[in-house]
Amino acid sequence: MRLSRYYLPLLKETPAEAQIASHRLMLRAGMIRQEGAGIYAWLPLGFRVLKKIEQIVREEQDRAGAVEMLMPTIQSADLWRESGRYDAYGKEMLRITDRADREMLYGPTNEEMITEIFRAGVRSYKDLPKLLYHIQWKFRDEIRPRFGIMRGREFLMKDAYSFDIDETAARKSYNKMFVSYLRTFSRMGLKAIPMRAETGPIGGDLSHEFIILAETGESAVFCDQGLINMAVPPKTTDFEGDLQPVIDQFTSLYAATDEMHDEGEFNSRVKEGDRLSARGIEVGHIFFFGEKYSKPMKAVVAGPDGGEVPVQMGSYGVGVSRLLGAIIEAHHDEAGCKWPTSVAPFHVGLINMRSGDGPCEAVCEKIYAALEAAGVEVLYDDTPARGGEKFARMDLIGLPYQITIGPRGLEAGEAEVKSRADGQKSSIALESVVADIAGKVKAELDYA
Incomplete structure (x- = not known):
C-alpha cells in the first residue's frame, strides 16, 4: 500500500x-x-x-x-x-x-x-x-x-x-x-x-x-x-x-x-x-x-x-x-x-528518503514489488515529507520492520533496516534485503 x-x-x-x-x-x-x-x-x-x-x-x-x-x-x-x-x-x-x-x-x-x-x-x-x-x-x-x-x-x-x-x-x-x-x-x-x-x-x-x-x-x-x-x-x-x-x-x-x-x-x-x-x-x-x-x-x-x-x-x-x-x-x-508481526497492520514500512529522485524511486519500486510478491505486507512511504517526519511516523504506527532507501545508501549499494522491537539498525546489501526481511517475517508468522 x-x-x-x-x-x-x-x-x-x-x-x-x-x-x-x-x-x-x-x-x-x-x-x-x-x-x-x-x-x-x-x-x-x-x-x-x-x-x-x-x-x-x-x-x-x-x-x-x-x-x-x-x-x-x-x-x-x-x-x-x-x-x-x-x-x-x-x-x-x-x-x-x-x-x-x-x-x-x-x-x-x-x-x-x-x-x-x-x-x-x-x-x-x-x-x-x-x-x-x-x-x-x-x-x-x-x-x-x-x-x-x-x-x-x-x-x-x-x-x-x-x-x-x-x-x-x-x-x-x-x-x-x-x-x-x-x-x-x-x-x-x-x-x-x-x-x-x-x-x-x-x-x-x-x-x-x-x-x-x-x-x-x-x-x-x-x-x-x-x-x-x-x-x-x-x-x-x-x-x-x-x-x-x-x-x-x-x-x-x-x-x-x-x-x-x-x-x-x-x-x-x-x-x-x-x-x-x-x-x-x-x-x-x-x-x-x-x-x-x-x-x-x-x-x-x-x-x-x-x-x-x-x-x-x-x-x-x-x-x-x-x-x-x-x-x-x-x-x-x-x-x-511496537506491533508483534502476527497482528501488525503491515509487516514493513518502506521509506523513500528522497521522493522524486529517479534512482531512489526505481529501487523503492523494485523492493516494494518484490516484497509484496513474497507475501510481505508493505506500507510504502512515497510522500514528499522530510526524513525526520517519515521516521517519526513509522515509529508511531509501529510496523515491525523499516527499510530506508536514500541516495547515500544507494551509492554504497545498501539499505538501512530497523527492527522496531529493539530499535537495532543494520545495513543490508540491496540485493539481499528482500530475502532477509521476507525470511524474518515468515519465521515470525510460523507460530509454535
Missing part, C-alpha cells in the same frame, strides 16, 4: 481525555476516531489490526473444534425473560421498543439466543457435544466509558457456547477452550495468565479470567511467577485427547484477581521470592454454568434411557477489539506502537 493513497490521519497532540498509552497511541496513529461516548469508528490502520486479531481468534477456535456461525445484534426481550435475566441484568443493557411495541435489546451477550437456537435443532444426546461460536459486535451501556476501546460501550467479541450431556463431558469442552485461549493470546505476542474469577451475571461455579500484566490494568492480580514462563501448548495439541494435565499444570500455581485473592492462601502456597503482585487487563473469560440456562429455557435432549435431560452448558468470551488496546499496552514505547 502506498502511503500517498492511504488514509492515515495522524494527530500531533494527544487529546486530553486519553489517559492510557493504548488510547493515546490509537488516536495519534489514526487508528480510531471517537463518534460518541465509548463508541469509535475504526479507521483503516486500526481496522487492519482488528481483522488480524479476529482471524487468529477464529483459527484457534476452529482448531479446538468450535463451529462458527453468526447471531444478530438485536435480541428479543422474551428470550431473556425465559432465563430470568431481563430484569436482573441492569442498566448496562440497552433496551429498545420497535414500531410494533415489541421489546428488544442490543445484545450484551448471547447465552439466551444460542440456547434457543440449540433447543430448536438438537433432540438427542447422540448429537452431542456441540461447540458453537460467533464474532459479533456487542453493546453494554457502561456508566463510565473510558480508556478508549479498553472500556467502551460498543465492542467486538468472540463468544463460544458448549452443550454437553453431563458434567464430565462439559468439563472437557471447558478444557478445550482453556487451551485454545492460551494459544490464541500467545500468537499475538501476549502472555496471558489464567486466574480464578467470579462468574458474575453469567452464572455458574467454574470460571477463569485470562489476564495480561500491564501497569494500566483495571484489576489487581496476585500469582506465582512460575506462570509467566510456563510453555503454551503447541499447535500439534490433540484437542480430542485428555487436556486435563495441561489445565492442572496451569492451575496448580496460585493466580487470582483481587476479587478472588486470599492473602493467607497466597502466602502459604507461594514462596516469598516467587510472589508477584501487579495490575492486569482481562482479555478473555470462560465459564461453566451447567443447567443455568438450559433448565429454565427447556433446552433438553433425549438421554441414553430415553428421558429428557437438560444439557450442560458453558460460555467462552474473548474481547477481540479490547485485545488491540491490550497488545499496545504490552508493546509500546514513548515513540509509538
Whole structure:
C-alpha cells in the first residue's frame, strides 16, 4: 500500500481525555476516531489490526473444534425473560421498543439466543457435544466509558457456547477452550495468565479470567511467577485427547484477581521470592454454568434411557477489539506502537528518503514489488515529507520492520533496516534485503 493513497490521519497532540498509552497511541496513529461516548469508528490502520486479531481468534477456535456461525445484534426481550435475566441484568443493557411495541435489546451477550437456537435443532444426546461460536459486535451501556476501546460501550467479541450431556463431558469442552485461549493470546505476542474469577451475571461455579500484566490494568492480580514462563501448548495439541494435565499444570500455581485473592492462601502456597503482585487487563473469560440456562429455557435432549435431560452448558468470551488496546499496552514505547508481526497492520514500512529522485524511486519500486510478491505486507512511504517526519511516523504506527532507501545508501549499494522491537539498525546489501526481511517475517508468522 502506498502511503500517498492511504488514509492515515495522524494527530500531533494527544487529546486530553486519553489517559492510557493504548488510547493515546490509537488516536495519534489514526487508528480510531471517537463518534460518541465509548463508541469509535475504526479507521483503516486500526481496522487492519482488528481483522488480524479476529482471524487468529477464529483459527484457534476452529482448531479446538468450535463451529462458527453468526447471531444478530438485536435480541428479543422474551428470550431473556425465559432465563430470568431481563430484569436482573441492569442498566448496562440497552433496551429498545420497535414500531410494533415489541421489546428488544442490543445484545450484551448471547447465552439466551444460542440456547434457543440449540433447543430448536438438537433432540438427542447422540448429537452431542456441540461447540458453537460467533464474532459479533456487542453493546453494554457502561456508566463510565473510558480508556478508549479498553472500556467502551460498543465492542467486538468472540463468544463460544458448549452443550454437553453431563458434567464430565462439559468439563472437557471447558478444557478445550482453556487451551485454545492460551494459544490464541500467545500468537499475538501476549502472555496471558489464567486466574480464578467470579462468574458474575453469567452464572455458574467454574470460571477463569485470562489476564495480561500491564501497569494500566483495571484489576489487581496476585500469582506465582512460575506462570509467566510456563510453555503454551503447541499447535500439534490433540484437542480430542485428555487436556486435563495441561489445565492442572496451569492451575496448580496460585493466580487470582483481587476479587478472588486470599492473602493467607497466597502466602502459604507461594514462596516469598516467587510472589508477584501487579495490575492486569482481562482479555478473555470462560465459564461453566451447567443447567443455568438450559433448565429454565427447556433446552433438553433425549438421554441414553430415553428421558429428557437438560444439557450442560458453558460460555467462552474473548474481547477481540479490547485485545488491540491490550497488545499496545504490552508493546509500546514513548515513540509509538511496537506491533508483534502476527497482528501488525503491515509487516514493513518502506521509506523513500528522497521522493522524486529517479534512482531512489526505481529501487523503492523494485523492493516494494518484490516484497509484496513474497507475501510481505508493505506500507510504502512515497510522500514528499522530510526524513525526520517519515521516521517519526513509522515509529508511531509501529510496523515491525523499516527499510530506508536514500541516495547515500544507494551509492554504497545498501539499505538501512530497523527492527522496531529493539530499535537495532543494520545495513543490508540491496540485493539481499528482500530475502532477509521476507525470511524474518515468515519465521515470525510460523507460530509454535
